[in-house]
Amino acid sequence: MSQTVLEINQLETSFTRDKQKIKILRGVNFSVNKGEVVGLVGESGSGKSLTSLSIMQLFHDTTGKIDKGTIKFNDQELTKMTESQMRKLRGKQISMIFQEPMTSLNPVLKIGRQLMESIRLHLNYDKEQSRKHAIEMLKKVGIGRAEELMDEYPHQLSGGMRQRVMIAMAMSCNPSLLIADEPTTALDVTIQAQILELMKGLKQDHETAILLITHDLGVVAEMCDRVVVMYAGEVVEEADVFELFANPKHPYTSGLIRSVPKIGENKEELDSIKGQVPSPSNMPTGCKFAPRCEKAMAICNEAAPPMLNINQNSKCSCWLYEKKDVTVHNE
Amino acid sequence: MSTTVIDSKKAQQPAAQYSPLKEFWRNYKKKKVALIASVFIFLLIVIAFIGPYIAPYDPYEPNYDAILEGPSAAHFAGTDEYGRDIFSRLLVGTKISLTVSFSAVFLGLIAGTILGLISGYFGGRVDKVIMRCCDVFFSFPDLLLAIAIVAILGPGINNVIIAVMIFSVPSFARLVRGATLSAKENVYVEAAKSMGASHTRIIFKHIFPETISELIIFVTMRVGTAILAASGLSFLGLGASPETPEWGVMLSSGRDYLGTASHVVLMPGIAIFLTVLAFNLIGDGLRDVLDPKIKNS
Amino acid sequence: MNNILVVENLKKKFQISGGLFEKKEFVNAVMDVSFHIKEGETFSLVGESGCGKSTTGRLITRLVDVTEGKIVVNGKDVAQAKNSELTHLRESVQMIFQDPYASLNPRMKVKDLIAEPLVIHTKLSKEERDKLVYEMLEIVGLNAEHANRYAHEFSGGQRQRIGIARALITKPKLIIADEPVSALDVSIQSQILNLLKKLQKEFNLSYLFISHDLSVVEYISHRVGVMYLGTIVEQGDKEAIFKNPLHPYTKALLSSVPIADPTMRKEKMVLKGDIPNPKNPPSGCTFHTRCPLATDICKQQIPKMKQINDKQQVACHLVNEN
Structure with missing residues (x-):
């Protein structure tokens, strides 16, 4: 078993606007192992960038605050650290690169x-x-x-x-974790190819764990070993990259994959997910994706689905898999 | 981000319709000082209309039995050197002071806005000519310029209005030009152009509305300045004729009695002071609410 | 089929400096671009930043002035059109913009936004305009209740629908879409692309589709032009360009696109170096500084556009007809 560098458990982060607390992350769980590239995928408003800022505890002068949960980094608990302890960590053991350098x-x-x-x-x-x-x-x-x-x-x-x-x-400083937040989104395709190549090389040489945050499924397929899919502040699916693309479990993941045009595919019409991401102040009860989901059942509107272990390569939070022969994932 | 997302299927019930005016009032209500100042100005405007009818005495009628009397129950603000009731004169003078300043600023606003829009929107040579002319006006101190203009045109209330207007124009023009330059950069202006919209339509439909909030703020501040300038000109004897109950004139004619009957100067002085202060406070309040640069911080 | 748009030897020079005491400097944003679009067809211009694709689009609607060349819309050269001719051009050619947040006036209600082209170009009464607006809202997948709201109350995808409704309301034949989906989320992007395709069939529209995203371009286009530093280096039928790219730049560009399928990971043809500054473009073939195959002739001579087969035209010294 490879060594775990980062382990996030039940992370909840919120912002305060007009004296009202707005919950953005609602219980995020995932981990990153040594030498592994984990893709954190989601659309705008999914909370993927806020997850990375929570790890770094870089809320700048915004009202962001971690309410609950743990972030374990190499056996240190980050949520309990003081600002000066974090400062020593940032840039040395955890580094971050941003979309717009x-x-x-x-x-x-x-x-x-x-x-x-x-x-x-x-x-x-x-x-x-x-x-x-x-x-x-x-x-x-x-x-x-x-x-x-x-x-x-x-x-x-x-x-x-x-x-x-x-x-x-x-x-x-040879960090053990590199967080890359949309590192190539602002770049041209040919330049993006250069940078992705470079990151692959560095990972091989240094065994750095990389958390790659992106909305681009192409970049994910290209770079990652494992993928965490986020929707409306929650992790909806976590799987090995090959498993995820070949056999997506969550209806959101499969909808997302099907809605991206692929070169050489020649589809007449693209699949798309109807509706849009709900706003944080107006979240549906139950499964957050239910209003947009084609497979939604009665229970989806009532209760949030638990995270289920589908097989050893994938976990998914969806009621569709409840009755099948799976065990409820407890953490 | 303050966007409310509407689900195309759900949320059919008409949630509180967004209205810019309501939004403004909701924020402005919180500015207590500006609110008090607004009430004060509102009262002044009412007085400007009904002043002559509620004045207890005739503001022009001398009363040689009551010369330079201090404030009393009969004369709230005392009497001046001809025994005229100062309070009545202030009430009637409100109309003159407000008319002069409002009309001067209004005329300056119109001329300045048009010049500023043209200058900012078309740029190039037109812009250069207009802005250099403004620079010439800016190089004189405001009041000095006004004095020079009145000196050329001759004294009188109407000429005071023209003088104050002329020194307002360049400030308005420059302000509007700046706002126009930044509004012009909006993609929706380019979009309008691509749709075939005429220059007039683009200027008045898409650019001018962007300058309004800055204009409102500036107008309120400017009215204060105009009252000061008009009073100043009258004080120097270049404005209203000596018998009119204009605040500046009252100030001027009372200055000989500063030592013996200070209220003659004090009362119009306080009136000017409070009015100018109120306009500036309103301007500050409006700026807090309307200025996008401050609003977002 | 008729040509809706023919562009011939289009050139645009921008002055970038040259005040009173400065030397005048120019950038050749577009150098000698020629292409045509047929009725009901989508022609895409694809390329990286600074390649001149957006400028080309803006030249056609005359948002910027043409330095040289011909732009023939519906059989009429509009490259130097003025006043009423220009207004007429802008009725028959409409634009969809990249940023649906910035391209809609935040002070106007949705129905006024969509009706604006009608106000400009027609003498319809308010009732007649409203009727058309409601029809158009339906067509782009919005509903009547949206008409009285302000644009900022909508999400990005819905705003782009508003932008599309506005572009279509005068029933133009040609739409210039400048990166219409690049600001949108993936799941929304496909909604809008499908809508554009549906509308094309319904109204027999022609699109000039400007994008940097090759997968989107492959999905939406019939024909494609690949641009690099102000010139089209290769153009032709979509299938030919994507299956059998001939210009080394097209090859590299296609190879660089990450494909959303991990089983298709492959060795990439990674180009070296940066895109040169358009202020100071390389001599000869502008691509020679990054081209893995460049020879001496590439440094000296500008390659001419050649018809290689019945489907493709390429501007490269090293590609010849066989």
Whole structure:
């Protein structure tokens, strides 16, 4: 059994707006093992990005707050940590890359200075060592003119280059978990291919666990070992990537897969899921997907389905599988 | 995000219809100070209409038996150097002060808005010419410019209105131009263009509404300034004729008695002060509610 | 079938600097683009950022002025059209925009948004306009209760439906859709794509579909043009382009698209380097800096568009008819 790096249990996170608490995450469970790429998939409003911010406890100046649940990272409990303990962890043991690298790079500081800063902070290197290490990292992410780049500013780089720099920065302290939030969404296809290739290579070399958050099923199929599908703040299905695409269990997952046009498929009409994601302030009781589900039964509107172990490769939270020969998954 | 999502099938019951005006009132109600100021201005406007009818004395009629009397039960605000009741004069003067400032600002608003819209929307050479002209006006201090204009046109209430209007135009033009420039960037403006909408339609249907909230804020502030300017001109003897109960004139004629009967100056002074303050407070309140930059923070 | 749109040697130069004391600098956003769209057909322009696909769309509706070339809509060259001619063009060619949040005026009610083209182009009475609006709402899958609401009360997919209703209300023949689904969630995206296809059949519409997403393009198009740095490098029938891409860039682009099926993971043809800055494009074939097959001639000569077979045209020195 491989070593578990991250284990999230019953995580609930909410925002407060106009003195009203709005629950966004409603009990999220999943884990990430060493050297594994786990895809966290969902549409806007599914809570996938908030899950990553909850792990990092980066709510900035928003009103986000973890209400319940545990986040275990290498035997440390993150929800109980103080801000200063978290700060030591971020960037060293857990790193994060974002969709738009420009927002996480400081526009007025040179690339080199920003890279070296986190290296010196976390690895206690002196100036000379950290510069060497920074250049080495830039070369590792495929930047040929690493030395020159150290003295350039972020706005002088293209989107793809900036994302490489972000990855170099994220990987510089050899973290055990890398959270990548839509890392290629803002990039062009040919550049996306470069970055995905790079991330695959880094994972092989360093055995880093990667939590890849994306809405793009193509990227998931390409990169991930295991997939967690989220809908309206809950995990609806978790499965091995091959199992998920070949044999999706949850009606939402199968609807999602069927609604993506695939090259070479030549469909006359795409399948689609009717309706839209419910708003957090107006959640249906019972299964959150029931109003859009074609297979909805009476019970779906009454009670939320439990997470069921379908087989060793997949779990699914859907009443369709209740009566079949499965055991209720207790945690 | 404050979007409410409507399910195409469900939610047929007409939930509280969104209305921009209701939304505004809901937020404005919370601004207590601005609300009090609004009530004050509302009362002033009422007085402007009914002032002459409720005034206890004739504001023009001298009474040589009661010269420079202090405030008393008979004369709430005392009497001036000709024995005229100051309170009555203030009531009647409200109309003059408000008319002058409102009409000056209104005229300035119209001219400035048109220039600003043209300048911002069309850009290029038109924009340059209009903005350079505004720069010339901006390089004079407001009051000095007004004095110069009245000096050329000759004293009188109407000329005061024109003078105050002229120095308002560039400020309005610049404000509207800025708002227009940012409104022009909206994709829906481009969409309107792609539909074949004429310039006039784009300007008035899609761009002008974007400038309204900023304009409302600015107008209220500007009315305060206009009252000050008009009073200032009258104080200098360039505005209303000496017998009119205009607040600036009253201030001016009373200044000789500052040491002996200070209420003659104090009463119109307080009137001007409170009115200008009230307009500025309303402006601040409106800004908090309407300005998108502040609203989102 | 008739050609609804013929574009010939279209060029657009943007001035990017050149104030009083600056040297004038230009960007060639579109260089010599030619294509045509038939009645009832979808032609897609696909490419990465900065390839000029959006500019091409905006040139056709004349949102930006044409530097050079011909745009023939319904047999009439409108490249330099002015005033009433231009207004007429914009009645027969409508646009659908990428961002359904930004392209609808937040101060207008849905029925006024949809009726706007009618107000501009027709002299219909309010009742007649309302009737058409309600019909159109039905056609795009919204209902009458939505007419009196404001756009911000709707989700992205519904807003795009409003945008489509507005584009269709004057019964145009040609619709220019600039990335109409890229801001939408996957499950909503397919709803809108299906709707566009359905409407095309119903009204015999022609689409110029502009997108960066190859899977979407394959689904919706009849013919495709692949753009790179302001030029079309390959165009032809959809099946031919997707099954048998000839230009090295088309090949790389297709190979780069991640496919939503893990059993189809394959070695990719990953292009090296970045897309060059359009301000300073490479000499000769603009793709030579990233092309794995580039030779000397590619650096010197701009390749001409050649008909390779009855289905495909390619601009590459290395591809020849057989």
